[in-house]
Amino acid sequence: MMIPACRLADLPRGEAHRLDIDPPVSVFHTDDGELFAIDDTCTHQDASLADGWLEGCEVECPLHASKFDLRTGAVDAPPAKLPVRTHEVLVEDGMIYVRLSTEAPNLPPCIASRLAGGPA
Amino acid sequence: MRTVAVVGASLAGLSAARSLRKRGYDGRLVVIGDEPHRPYDRPPLSKEFLAGTLGEADLALERDDEDLQAEWVLGTRATGLDRTERAIRLADGREMRADGVVIATGAAARTLPGTEGLAGVHVLRTLDDARALRDDLARGGRLVVIGGGFIGAEVASTAYALGLDVTVVEAAPTPLAGPLGEVMGGIVSALHTDHGVRLLCGVGVKGLSGGERSETGVPPDGVRGRVDAVLLEDGRSIPADTVVVGVGARPCVEWLEGSGVALDNGVKCGADGRTSLAGVVAVGDCANWYDPHAGIHRRVEHWTGALERPDAAVATLLAYGATQPGVPRPPYFWSDQYGVKIQFVGHAAGADSVTVEEGAPDERSFLAVYRRAGTPVAVLGMNQPRLFTRWRKQFTAARP
Ligand SMILES: Cc1cc2nc3c(=O)[nH]c(=O)nc-3n(C[C@H](O)[C@H](O)[C@H](O)COP(=O)(O)OP(=O)(O)OC[C@H]3O[C@@H](n4cnc5c(N)ncnc54)[C@H](O)[C@@H]3O)c2cc1C
Ligand code: FES
Numbered sequence: 340m341m342i343p344a345c346r347l348a349d350l351p352r353g354e355a356h357r358l359d360i361d362p363p364v365s366v367f368h369t370d371d372g373e374l375f376a377i378d379d380t381c382t383h384q385d386a387s388l389a390d391g392w393l394e395g396c397e398v399e400c401p402l403h404a405s406k407f408d409l410r411t412g413a414v415d416a417p418p419a420k421l422p423v424r425t426h427e428v429l430v431e432d433g434m435i436y437v438r439l440s441t442e443a444p445n446l447p448p449c450i451a452s453r454l455a456g457g458p459a
Numbered sequence: 460m461r462t463v464a465v466v467g468a469s470l471a472g473l474s475a476a477r478s479l480r481k482r483g484y485d486g487r488l489v490v491i492g493d494e495p496h497r498p499y500d501r502p503p504l505s506k507e508f509l510a511g512t513l514g515e516a517d518l519a520l521e522r523d524d525e526d527l528q529a530e531w532v533l534g535t536r537a538t539g540l541d542r543t544e545r546a547i548r549l550a551d552g553r554e555m556r557a558d559g560v561v562i563a564t565g566a567a568a569r570t571l572p573g574t575e576g577l578a579g580v581h582v583l584r585t586l587d588d589a590r591a592l593r594d595d596l597a598r599g600g601r602l603v604v605i606g607g608g609f610i611g612a613e614v615a616s617t618a619y620a621l622g623l624d625v626t627v628v629e630a631a632p633t634p635l636a637g638p639l640g641e642v643m644g645g646i647v648s649a650l651h652t653d654h655g656v657r658l659l660c661g662v663g664v665k666g667l668s669g670g671e672r673s674e675t676g677v678p679p680d681g682v683r684g685r686v687d688a689v690l691l692e693d694g695r696s697i698p699a700d701t702v703v704v705g706v707g708a709r710p711c712v713e714w715l716e717g718s719g720v721a722l723d724n725g726v727k728c729g730a731d732g733r734t735s736l737a738g739v740v741a742v743g744d745c746a747n748w749y750d751p752h753a754g755i756h757r758r759v760e761h762w763t764g765a766l767e768r769p770d771a772a773v774a775t776l777l778a779y780g781a782t783q784p785g786v787p788r789p790p791y792f793w794s795d796q797y798g799v800k801i802q803f804v805g806h807a808a809g810a811d812s813v814t815v816e817e818g819a820p821d822e823r824s825f826l827a828v829y830r831r832a833g834t835p836v837a838v839l840g841m842n843q844p845r846l847f848t849r850w851r852k853q854f855t856a857a858r859p
Contacts, residue, residue: 390845392852401844402793402800403502404763416477416766417470417520418500448517449507 344376344435355389355398358437362444364426365389366435367409369396375409376426376437382445383419421445460558460777461486464547465529466537467563467711468492470500470762471743473520475561475769476527482770482777488529489555491547493536496586497521502762504589505613506795510620511593518586537564540718542736559776561769562715562726562734562741566708566760571605577670579686580702583610592703596621600700603627603689605664607634607648609794611705616796619656626657626697628664628689640807643827643839646820650797653823663692667702708760710745723747725758731784732772738779740772751786752858753806761792788855799823802847804854805837813839817846826850 342364345356350368357365363379365388373396379388381400388407392399397406397415405419412422423445427438463479465472468490476490492498499518507513532549539548540560547555568582581592592614596602602618604611607629615625627634635644651658668690670683689697710725720734721727726741728734730749734741743765747758767788774782794801807813810829818825818841826846829837835854840847 386844390848392848399848401848402802404766404791416474418502420519420522448513 340439341429342437342439344437347374347430347433347435350435353393355391355393356435357387357389362446362450363387364437364439366428366437367393367398369393369409371395374428374430374435376428377407377409377412378423378426378444380423380444380446380450381405381407381419382414382421382423382447384447385449388423460484462489462555462557463487463559463561463776464489464491464555464557465561465563466491466547467565467743467745468494468531468533469498469563469565469743469765470520471565471746471765471769472561472563473498474766475563475742475773476529478770478773479777480527482773484773484777486558488527489532489557490529491532491535491537491549491555493534493550494585494587495534497531497533499586501584504586505583505610506617508589509593509596509614509617515586537714540715540720540739542719545738558738560739561772561776562712562720562739562745563743563765563769564711564714564745565765566710566744568704568708569706571664571667571704571706574667574686574702574704576683577667577686578684579669579700580667580704582704583614584708592701595701596623598700599623601626601698602701602703603697603699604703604705605689606705606707607631607651607658607660608705608707609635609638609792611703612648612651612796613794614703614705615651615656616654619654619797623701626659626699627651628662628691628697629658629660630663632661634658634660638807639803639839640810640813640829642813643807647796647801647839647841650799650823654797659691659697662695665690665692667699668696708744710747710758712745723756727756728772729784730787731775731782732768733775733780738776740776742769742772748787751784753809757790757806759790761790763788763791786858789858791851800840800842800844802840802844802851803837804847804851805829805835807837810836818843 344366355365355367365379366376386402390401396409399406406415412425424440429436498520536550568584574580601624604615604627633644634648669687725747728748732740744760747756750757791804824842826843827839838850
């Protein structure tokens with residue numbers, strides 16, 4: 340599925356834009372001008388990676404400092420153990436689009452159990 | 460270097476072992492730990508694990524597919540370090556020779572003298588402590604927490620959510636004044652009273668009552684009954700079914716006495732974890748690292764330090780001390796209380812002003828910056844992860 344995110348001109352380098360879909364996805368614009376999209380929710384707990392610390396091609400979770408590689412979704416260190424999903428990013432006519440991954444997301448236990456337990 | 464021994468099998472020890480392998484060390488790697496468990500995460504012990512929303516399997520720090528090619532010697536305590544042989548003595552009589560040693564023995568919870576053997580009295584440092592406390596909290600009733608620091612406050616918050624009647628007793632006039640300063644300590648600890656948890660400040664604890672008392676006051680065979688109250692120095696008696704003692708931790712370094720490793724509030728280290736003995740470094744809660752910014756030694760008892768600093772120490776160890784220490788990021792910690800995320804970076808001590816830059820303390824959602832002579836020295840956030848991260852990044856980059 341292709342989803343429009345925002346205009347490229349509205350997303351400065353070093354910033355992230357969160358898409359309020361379920362589960363949320365964020366688009367990151369690195370300092371080098373590259374664009375990446377990953378699941379926004381940290382796989383450890385309920386933190387928004389768009390609020391995190393972007394450095395190079397990595398984002399550090401705002402709560403407990405696990406870092407995720409924006410290119411692969413891989414996580415470098417505890418407390419998170421699972422990678423985040425990555426999504427394809429396309430830019431057309433100045434508009435950023437995200438093509439959602441078809442894999443199952445790795446949601447943190449607190450959110451996974453909430454989803455399993457019915458509506459929050 | 461053919462054998463490296465890591466003593467302490469928790470976050471700092473595991474991070475050191477990982478870093479050794481990442482930096483290409485392919486010799487023998489022995490990890491010694493006195494707990495029977497593989498490395499697990501402690502922060503959830505006062506939060507989600509205690510609340511019952513995370514299980515033991517979720518606490519594991521290692522990934523399922525991870526294999527560090529290490530020998531795990533668990534359930535055995537190191538009792539000594541022989542400096543000439545560079546050998547570690549174990550409680551079971553074994554001795555392990557090593558070319559390099561990483562000391563990562565962490566800290567142990569302080570207890571209150573005279574409370575031994577009294578049922579219902581807990582400290583909280585290990586998984587076993589947390590299991591026992593969780594079972595007692597499940598009985599409900601009245602909980603008294605002695606100590607209004609972060610661990611005490613988190614336990615109070617978790618127990619409150621479980622429906623217990625909670626009282627926190629703090630000897631200082633304001634809880635958290637040490638790490639956060641008077642004003643912010645007051646604002647953060649007001650979370651207790653916001654939720655109807657009683658907070659008694661400025662009064663010490665004289666002792667606990669309960670258990671069987673004989674004429675002589677000596678309990679029969681060390682067997683005592685259950686605690687029933689906390690006795691305060693001002694004469695008050697606070698009824699209690701369960702008591703948690705959260706009065707800080709002391710570094711686990713007794714085993715190094717006489718080894719030649721200099722001790723001073725933990726293992727005295729350089730700015731890269733090196734100790735007074737060549738081939739020996741120390742990391743995590745037991746290590747008192749030199750802080751070149753402040754020109755003093757500091758023991759930082761936070762999770763992120765135990766995760767990040769071992770890499771610098773391991774680099775030093777592998778280079779036989781010939782590396783230039785990198786600059787560690789300023790200390791960062793978080794706490795979760797009553798559903799509020801508290802984050803802090805830097806050192807509040809030495810600040811001459813604190814200003815709220817964003818949000819409102821009354822709403823328990825704000826960001827405050829501590830300054831000394833106009834320069835930021837610390838940042839506190841309550842429920843402001845995004846802003847806090849920006850400040851933390853700026854603050855870290857701006858350090859001289
Ligand atoms: C309940 C709780 C909640 C916390 N919450 C937070 C939080 O929210 N945020 C935060 O920033 N920090 C938090 N912390 C602090 C954080 O967990 C510690 O800073 C971190 O665990 C330090 O890691 P470490 O490996 O240095 O020491 P430790 O985790 O203490 O591990 C040391 C290990 O060495 C073992 N050991 C000791 N002596 C010997 C010996 N002689 N021989 C062999 N093994 C030995 C110990 O049994 C232990 O397993 C919390 C701590 C606790 C206890
Ligand atoms: S919530 Fe991201 S590392 Fe904990």
